[in-house]
Amino acid sequence: MQFHTVILRYLEMELKSPFTTSFGTMKKRPVLLVEVIDQDGVHGWGEGVAFSAPWYTEETIETTWHMLEAFLIPLLFQAPVYHPDELRDRFSLIRRNYMAKAALEGAVWDAFAKRHHMPLHVALGGEKQEVDVGVSIGIQPITNTLKRIEQALAEGYKRIKIKIKPGWDVDVVREIRHHFPHVPLMVDANSAYSLCDIDRLRALDDYELLMIEQPLAVDDIVDHAKLQAKLQTPICLDESICSYEDAKRAIELKSCRVINIKIGRVGGLIEAKRIHDLCQQHRIPVWCGGMLEGGVGRAHSIALATLPHFSLPSDTAASANYWERDFIEPEVTVHRGRIFVQKQHGIGYAVNLAEVERRIVRSKIYKRSKG
Ligand SMILES: O=C(O)CCC(=O)c1ccccc1C(=O)O
Ligand SMILES: [Mg+2]
Structure with a gap:
């Protein structure tokens, strides 16, 4: 070409x-x-x-x-x-x-x-016909948070992620667990903590969280390793993993037990696939993160998530979760927590x-x- x-x-x-x-x-x-x-x-x-x-x-x-x-x-x-x-x-x-x-x-x-x-996912080597998805819920008053969770569960989403920060963490998780004792739940801190907050982070161990995403600084895989050694809950790295080499180092240092792969953060689908393959070899579960994408970015993420080692729900919710109207045809829809992969050639959605x-x-x- x-x-x-x-x-x-x-x-x-x-x-x-x-x-x-x-x-x-x-x-x-x-x-x-x-x-x-x-x-x-x-x-x-x-x-x-x-x-x-x-x-x-x-x-x-x-x-x-x-x-x-x-x-x-x-x-x-x-x-x-x-x-x-x-x-x-x-x-x-x-x-x-x-x-x-x-x-x-x-x-x-x-x-x-x-x-x-070919459809993009076939060109990539993906095999799945459908991908599991969860939702990421931003920080908002607790009554709204509970309402959003209820709504997302009614729509069938397979897991709930909430954003946390110091002062908006243990109490919120306790309240959510009170209302939804067994829902697959995780938290994402976007680097809001340091090792000084270790007691607060350890308190989260009591709530059966699937994982804690990116608690510490973006460039600190050493402190993440220290923290992971003291936590029962798996740490998932997001911002810290920008390349295959970053993933290799994090796995070697035991800085995390899960990795969230985002195409944009790692420089493209090829690098994303290399990280996927590395994690597969090391039995580190991966899932496809989201960036509040428009329809084209969302379509690429769906294709990536069809690779075999994506075993946890992605953050690629339906178009309607974000926009009144997306700019792709058809829009991305979710049925019982799953997106059915398009069969059309390329990204499978028309702009x-x-x-x-x-x-x-x-x-x-x-x-x-x-x-
Ligand atoms: O629904 C989505 O697209 C994911 C939402 C999300 O958590 C997020 C959104 C924007 C930037 C970073 C993140 C993140 O995963 O940290
Ligand atoms: Mg994140």
């Missing part, structure tokens, strides 16, 4: 309800859509998952745009691509900037799968350009220069 056109579109999506983590509250979700077109007119779609501010990782939607425009799109135009695997090497000239790389790689994967008349246009903040077309 020789790509000659890339279109970047910056959309602003309104979340149905504000999403609060230990870091702050988000009401609007910026989305960076990447469209690539090859010499035969095959189109591929990718999504950049960085937010407006660099609270989750160091990237933002603006740094992603810059990296794509100044470095990654020119590298894509430089030579043909026979398989998306080649992009890992080609992009390795650029340090980190994983969400930017993943957005472009994802678009190439979609085009590759379409060109070969609804009218819904995209409605939300565009700006867009730009990049063309390969001939000769």
Whole structure:
């Protein structure tokens, strides 16, 4: 495939309800859509998952745009691509900037799968026809939290995740357990704690949590190992794992017992698959995390989660969990806690350009220069 056109579109999506983590509250979700077109007119779609501010990782939607425009799109135009695997090497000239790389790689994967008349999950080697999903519930007053949990369970979601921070943790979990004694439940701290909080974190051991996600600093797999040695509840790493090497070190140091894989955080589907394979070898369960994605990012996550070692429910809830109207056709729906994987070629969902246009903040077309 020789790509000659890339279109970047910056959309602003309104979340149905504000999403609060230990870091702050988000009401609007910026989305960076990447469209690539090859010499035969095959189109591929990718999504950049960085937010407006660099609270989750160091990237933002603006740094992603810059990296794509100044470095990654020119590298894509430089030579043909026979398989998306080649992009890992080609992009390795650029340090980190994983969400930017993943957005472009994802678009190439979609085009590759379409060109070969396969669904994306088949091109990746995924076998499942359906994937299990849970929901992630932001910090909100306890009565609202309980109501949201009840609603999610009624909709069939297979596990509940709540966000915690110091002062919003043990009491909340106790209250939830009082109302829902046996529901599969986990918590995500987004790095809000340090080892000084060990007593508070150990108190969570009494509530049969599936795992505690990313309690400590993003770059601290040493303290995570110390904490895991003192906790019964498995630690799941999210922000700390940005590459295969990060996963290898965390497994070796016993910093976690579960890993959440997100395509954007690790730089694309190829790296995500390498981490999946490594975790399979080491019997570390994995699940597919979410970034409040729009439909294109969500479709990529669903394809990834069809790989055999994804054994725990993903954070890829239905489109309607986030948006009044998603920009894909059909929208992602969940039945009894499962998403049925689309059979159409590529990502399996069509981009609804009218819904995209409605939300565009700006867009730009990049063309390969001939000769
Ligand atoms: O529903 C989702 O997409 C996942 C929600 C979620 O937990 C999350 C959302 C935005 C950024 C980070 C995280 C996280 O998993 O830490
Ligand atoms: Mg997380």
